[in-house]
Amino acid sequence: MALVVQKYGGSSVQDADRIKKVAERIVRTRKEGHDVVVVVSAMGDTTDDLTDLARQISPAPPAREMDMLLTAGERISNALVAMAIHALGADARSFTGSQAGMLTTSKHGDARIVQVNPGRLRNALDEGSIVLVAGFQGMSEDSKDITTLGRGGSDTTAVALAAALEADVCEIYTDVDGVFSADPRIVPDAAHLDTITYEEMLEMAACGAKVLHLRAVEYARRYNVPLRVRCSYNEKPGTLVAGSIEEIPLENPIITGVAHDRSEGKITITGVPDTPGMAARIFRTVADAEINIDMVLQNVSHSGDQHTDITFSLPRTDGPTAVAALERVKSEIGFAEVIYDPEVGKVSLVGAGMRNHPGVTATFCEALSDAGINIETMNTSEIRISVICRVDQLDDAVRALHEAFELGGDEQAVVHAGTGR
């Protein structure tokens, strides 16, 4: 008998019929003899609908109250799934984040899990019950207020529970069959991956692969929780995220996949005085506006000139805020201009094997060049190469890299509709 944590996204529970289907799968897992803990996101568009309602009432609702509001969505969906399980003759109990002992920091809207005290869940499991936990939410350790975990919060809830309960596996149910070597909507012969290491999955998620959220993968890696990404609509085994790149055999493929991200913008600051501390002042300005920057490129100073250019990418939604913050310090820092470009995309190649194989970067650049794609900014890690290009060339870039590294599979991937939180 194993302990299995399952997480279902909002599209998997968007109406009564889907909720019943999810309940059937949960009860089946229980009947196979496993203890089951389930984390469910809010139904379909609930979170968006509640957010709209809040905006009708206040242009800037207080974050504490937004958390009180939004967490109602997961309460509803979890209670309904519990009812559906009961209707199938099994015992189920739903718990809120605070009842589940999910203690967090007090940063409303983007809290971090500090500690998980799953005593009540353990008791319910010992009594033979299936346990449901409202995802995305917790309780501030300090203020005892209700908090939310931000984007991907339900995935993080599931992984944190799996870690605290020492579960055998944490299954993340979604609308795709697992992790692929590229987005099957762009690359029809994208190969299904049976396994992927935590590090590679982290790079993929950080570079735009939407199947898993970065924080959930980070959490899984830290606590060594095996993650299995599966589809809600079939019985395929999905993709196992586990293990370290240090452990994988050398004969494994060099490259794992191609990720892409359409959600970034690019800011270039020209004529920055080439004196110590200038870059720091620029990035401090952006950080003070609570914006995370992604790739950074500082060009070398032109000979004879005492100025340089700094380029960085950032979430496109933060673009206007960053520009406004930088304009305010323009004269103080003494740079020439802030240029904002929202028309960029990022394509990344990820693979644990590239550490030991020279020539990957060369092949990468040749493939893009052959496809007529100009590289605007490049950035690498030990197991990843990312570049910024024009957003309208992004799909071509993904296909060119996927082909150049021969990542294609034997069959076409099935694409299902809808996504969860």
Added chain:
Amino acid sequence: MALVVQKYGGSSVQDADRIKKVAERIVRTRKEGHDVVVVVSAMGDTTDDLTDLARQISPAPPAREMDMLLTAGERISNALVAMAIHALGADARSFTGSQAGMLTTSKHGDARIVQVNPGRLRNALDEGSIVLVAGFQGMSEDSKDITTLGRGGSDTTAVALAAALEADVCEIYTDVDGVFSADPRIVPDAAHLDTITYEEMLEMAACGAKVLHLRAVEYARRYNVPLRVRCSYNEKPGTLVAGSIEEIPLENPIITGVAHDRSEGKITITGVPDTPGMAARIFRTVADAEINIDMVLQNVSHSGDQHTDITFSLPRTDGPTAVAALERVKSEIGFAEVIYDPEVGKVSLVGAGMRNHPGVTATFCEALSDAGINIETMNTSEIRISVICRVDQLDDAVRALHEAFELGGDEQAVVHAGTGR
């Protein structure tokens, strides 16, 4: 500076515009220098919508999960009102029932308040914040599960908070201007009551007056909380519910008002053996089916006959269940027949003065007789007379009694649309 508890029903917060109006009233009260604690019901039809969703999933959803589901409605409305208050520049914090220290029994769907520990609310008030509490809900003292308080739960929440915080007044906002001498939709010149005692209000509420829920009035009387019933849509002072019938001056009017109830049914059991214990066995049968009976009439045994008839009224929704339970014990108890009559109505006259004034019953019966209304069953308390009649004669009965006791006011009452929980 006073401490004011305000309760708003579901129709007062049914959309963003109404929520803003409610917030304005709350902020106005705060600006007058009072500490304000607010209890809000779920928005408009939220509770019905969630109940429908549950029925789609399970014909008999577990009560624990229904409570988890339904309490989300008050979370949503309270958070939204808090946002609307913030938008007006005042500070507000919303709390769930358990955060507000509302400890209850563990009977899901119909829990009783055991204790209120308002420490967090007191702290928030001391910090100058307006406090919002999700109505209708609490936490089981034993199991720590979320519970609901049943019908009128938000009124009860407000009164219990007022008692625990030793509030100066508990204002119940509704869609009428207060308590009237009869339902203004039936009696256009029904008189507005400026004050009414707890005992009279209890009798009115028990006899069908919908403006306040019985449990809330009982709670208010026990803890001596002054209740003020006011209209959400105007500034009129409403009706004050306070004081005991022992304290009211003798020159006060004898009769307070006429209440009516259209929600009852009547069961007659014929040919019951006239031996000790038979009535007890019948009422135990009904009680075991968890049905509350209202008025009871046992006719005297006919001379020479060893059998009697027993008649009682009960909520019409419980009628079929009661009949089925009684049919099952028919041969065991040995009665002749169970006759169920759903076409009945109950009209009641309430007044603290009737204790000291003989002749009220006679006038009562004459008035109904003159209006051609047959009395089927009669029942009295110290300050109330109730009778069962045909439901299609109920409005005539209300008008006849209202006129006979000269209860009419000088102006016509305004009837607003909608009701809250």
